[in-house]
Amino acid sequence: MTAVDGVQRTLEVALGERSYPILIGTGLVGRPDMLTPYLAGQQVMVVTNETIAPLYLERLCDSLPDDLEVRTLVLPDGEQYKTIEQVERIWSALLEAGFNRRCTLIALGGGVIGDMVGYAAAAYQRGVAFIQVPTTLLSQVDSSVGGKTGVNHPLGKNMIGAFWQPKAVLVDIDTLTTLPARELSAGLAEVIKYGFIRDETFLAWLEANMTALRRVEPEVIAEAIARSCLIKADIVTEDETEQGVRALLNLGHTFGHAIEAHQGYGNWLHGEAVGAGMAMAATLSHELGWISAADRERSLAVIKSADLPVHAPAGMSSDDFLARMRLDKKNIDTRLRLVLLEALGSACVSDAVPPDQLKTLLDQYPRR
Numbered sequence: 601m602t603a604v605d606g607v608q609r610t611l612e613v614a615l616g617e618r619s620y621p622i623l624i625g626t627g628l629v630g631r632p633d634m635l636t637p638y639l640a641g642q643q644v645m646v647v648t649n650e651t652i653a654p655l656y657l658e659r660l661c662d663s664l665p666d667d668l669e670v671r672t673l674v675l676p677d678g679e680q681y682k683t684i685e686q687v688e689r690i691w692s693a694l695l696e697a698g699f700n701r702r703c704t705l706i707a708l709g710g711g712v713i714g715d716m717v718g719y720a721a722a723a724y725q726r727g728v729a730f731i732q733v734p735t736t737l738l739s740q741v742d743s744s745v746g747g748k749t750g751v752n753h754p755l756g757k758n759m760i761g762a763f764w765q766p767k768a769v770l771v772d773i774d775t776l777t778t779l780p781a782r783e784l785s786a787g788l789a790e791v792i793k794y795g796f797i798r799d800e801t802f803l804a805w806l807e808a809n810m811t812a813l814r815r816v817e818p819e820v821i822a823e824a825i826a827r828s829c830l831i832k833a834d835i836v837t838e839d840e841t842e843q844g845v846r847a848l849l850n851l852g853h854t855f856g857h858a859i860e861a862h863q864g865y866g867n868w869l870h871g872e873a874v875g876a877g878m879a880m881a882a883t884l885s886h887e888l889g890w891i892s893a894a895d896r897e898r899s900l901a902v903i904k905s906a907d908l909p910v911h912a913p914a915g916m917s918s919d920d921f922l923a924r925m926r927l928d929k930k931n932i933d934t935r936l937r938l939v940l941l942e943a944l945g946s947a948c949v950s951d952a953v954p955p956d957q958l959k960t961l962l963d964q965y966p967r968r
């Protein structure tokens with residue numbers, strides 16, 4: 601990590617010619633020197649949503665040099681608008697403005713905006729530059745890093761997309777001060793996930809600092825974001841297109857996606873479902889004899905301390921779970937593949953869980 605003036609942390613996602621920096625600090629949105637080095641040419645389009653526009657759009661645009669051609673586009677807020685129709689609006693706006701292949705898109709918002717703008721950039725004139733300015737904790741530690749972009753299809757979440765890396769990721773932690781507490785907790789689920797899969801020391805640090813994290817204390821939150829991005833960047837560098845180790849980032853997600861889909865998207869936030877899903881994965885890992893009872897308890901305690909659920913939803917049967925889990929993208933042929941814990945700080949992908957044991961776990965797991 602190196603220090604750039606006023607930036608608390610700078611990391612790099614090392615992908616050869618497609619390498620890019622993640623700049624983490626306070627007061628970054630609004631600083632003229634933060635975005636300009638990463639612009640491809642004179643044409644810039646900033647895309648955001650109706651919730652974020654009144655908070656940060658003007659400040660961001662004011663920081664861009666006067667001689668640029670700057671356009672803005674404000675989309676509706678919500679996962680239900682993460683669609684090809686909204687991406688088409690971005691493409692239309694770019695074409696109407698006469699933007700060429702040297703234009704730059706800036707995604708100002710959470711994961712929904714980041715994923716859509718990234719995909720718009722990946723396909724516009726076969727690929728133009730884009731910059732991520734993530735404004736939720738989840739997008740700052742997860743979706744803005746790694747180049748997965750895309751939209752939902754009526755038949756499946758994130759089913760249409762592309763790998764397309766940004767030119768830079770600008771994480772201004774001040775934006776978290778306006779983020780609802782529930783969204784902050786949802787982002788903490790992904791932060792905890794990094795500790796579980798790769799770094800027991802980080803997990804212990806999270807346990808010790810959870811109160812400060814939930815208060816968004818700048819030094820502590822910057823440290824958590826940096827350590828999370830470092831782990832994600834490492835994994836992405838190793839396995840950009842998810843042929844292997846990148847699948848570990850799905851800890852808790854096979855259970856979690858089933859919960860989200862069963863409850864109807866938006867009723868449980870993604871991070872909440874992942875919190876419960878990680879608790880289920882820890883429980884299964886314990887029942888397989890991989891982690892101790894004490895480690896299982898410790899896992900549930902850290903999830904709870906972030907104000908995330910560890911129970912499954914009332915009214916969701918084991919068959920409801922299994923039907924959804926069989927659709928998971930990680931599965932190969934008919935075998936269910938799950939990310940489980942070999943220890944706290946070390947995860948693996950396993951297709952060796954006996955179906956009866958999984959069914960028993962799902963039958964007996966506490967509901968609320």
Ligand SMILES: NC(=O)c1ccc[n+]([C@@H]2O[C@H](COP(=O)([O-])OP(=O)(O)OC[C@H]3O[C@@H](n4cnc5c(N)ncnc54)[C@H](O)[C@@H]3O)[C@@H](O)[C@H]2O)c1
Pocket residue numbers: 649651652655677678679682709710711712713715735736737738739742743744745746747748749758775776777778779780783786870
């Ligand atoms: N590309 C990836 O690798 C990847 C990884 C994880 C998740 N995702 C995707 O990310 C999306 C979820 O992202 P998210 O959790 O950021 O949700 P989101 O983008 O819907 O943002 C959550 C809510 O917070 C609001 N918001 C955002 N920033 C704010 C701020 N600073 N102050 C106040 N309100 C603010 C948004 O308008 C929205 O209402 C999902 O679509 C998911 O599929 C992608």
Ligand SMILES: [Zn+2]
Pocket residue numbers: 742790853870874
């Ligand atoms: Zn996730």
